[in-house]
Amino acid sequence: MQASFQGWRVVAGAFLLAVFAWGIGFYGPGIFIATLAENRGWRLGLLSAAVTWHFLVAAALVAGLPDWHRRWGIAAVTRAGALASAAGLLGWGFGHLPALLFAAATLTGMGWALTSGAAINAMLSPWFERRRPAALAMAFNGASAGGILMVPLWAWLIAGFGFGTATAVVAALLLAVVWPLAGRVLARVPAEYGQQPDGRVGAAPPAPPAAPARSRGALLRDPLFRALSLAFALGLFAQMGLVTHLISLLVPALGPRGAGLAMALVTVFALLGRTVTGWVLPAGRRRRWAAAATFAVQMAGSLALVSAGGSVPLLLAGCALFGLGVGNLLSLPPLIVQAEFPSAEVGRVVALMQAINQALYAFAPAAFGLLREAAGAEAALWVTLALQGVAGVLVLRRRG
Structure with missing residues (x-):
């Protein structure tokens, strides 16, 4: 008797990993x-410099993730990421010299690189082809859940037990969940169950000889890769800058509690937007149009925020529209890559794109802060809108 399709069990495991990865690393x-x-x-x-270093370490490491998965396996690399994150958390919590923050940030940056977007894509790729949009959307919803669940947990632990104890508790939870999960669920492939991607039955057809995957240098010279990578790098730079400063932009009109609820609204709409897109996303090159529509929706959200003038309904509408695109900027890049690059290159392309994106958006909070100081909040929002527009145009280009 054939076992039921195990791919959705892997999705659930990747969801849990994402809860911890984003709850700690993002x-x-x-x-x-x-x-x-x-x-x-x-x-x-x-x-802020230590946090920037955290993201830069991740950007430097994540491009090598496909090679490490091939050499040591997904389970071992994921466990190494969990160990690095746990050790880094203890460094943040108990390091009583400011200089030690950079050692802690190095470790949490390593953990973020080994357990975030490129890692989750690699876990699901063997299991899903046609249904990959839905699978990735469900797994990446763990990122939104990481904000919904982990942020209040952090606040409760810090208020009740202190920062050091809070980091120790989260580190212990991370290892208790991810260590067995990596070995029992995330490292499995369909062949171990006699299954095929998407739950197809019967013997798999012989695979045609695959061309060798290009090097990272060759990919960087590919106009298709450059245009696609630049589009999402700019979009994520704008998104990271606005998300970091959004609460402080909303407080004058909504108050601290209202601003917090508005940020929760962003997270809820991010989850909604990613889920709906994952289930209805068309195949092939039309995925680029879905990305362009995502940038257009975020532009509408930024326009609502810059035009609000203290209007609470407009501010909330801006948060909702902006939030609809937040999740898609995470899940759409690997789906476009799946449709347009040879299967042998997908893991390397996704990892290299993530490295470029993180290297750029690591500087977004500081850049937007400087812009607000120099020209005001309204100017920062107009820059956000402009970057989203440029990203929307670039994502439709297939030549550099």
């Missing part, structure tokens, strides 16, 4: 900055 640094600035009086500039 949402965590902002919490670390606020906590250490308040409790220890450390300079915001130093703390």
Whole structure:
């Protein structure tokens, strides 16, 4: 008797991994900055530099992820990422010298590289072809859940037990969940169950000889890769800059509690937008049009924010529209790559794109902060809108 299709079990495992990966590697640094600035009086500039270093370390490492998966296997690499994140958390929590933050940020950056977007794509690729948009959308919804679940958990632990204990508890939870998950679920492939991608039955047809995957240098010279990578790098730069500063932009009109609820609205609409797109996304090159539509929706959100003038309905509408695109900018790049690049290159292309994106958006919070100081919040929002527009045009180009 044939076993039921195991691919959705892998999706569930990738979802859980994403909860921890984003709860620590993406949402965590902002919490670390606020906590250490308040409790220890450390300079915001130093703390922000450590967070930038966290993302730059990840950008430097993630391009090599496909090679490490081939050499050591997904389970071992994922476990190494969990160990690095756990050790880095302890460094953030118990390092009482500011200089030690950069050692901690190096470790959490390593963990983020080994457990985030490119890793999740690699886990699901053997299991899904036609249904990959839905599978990736469901797995990446763990990123949104990481914000919904982990941020309140961080706040509760820090308020009740202190920052050091909070990092120790989250590190222990991370290892308790991800270590067995990596070996039992995430490292499995369809052949171990006698299955094929998407749950197809019967013997798999012989695969045609595949051309060798191009080197990273060759990919960087490919106009198709450059245009696609630049589009999402600009879009994510704009997104990261706005997300980082959004609460402070909303507080004057909504108050601290209202601004927090508006950020929750962004997260909820990110989850909604990614889920709907994943289930209805067309195949092939039309995925680029879905990406262009995502940038257009985010432009509408930015326009609502810049035009609000203190209007609460417009501010909330802007948050909702902006949020609809937040999740898609994470899940659409690997889907476009799947449709347009040879299968042997997909993992390397996705990892290299993620490295470029992170290297750029690591500087977005500081760049937008400087722009706000120099020209005001309205100017920063207009720059966000312009970058989203450029990204929407670039994503439709297939020649560099």
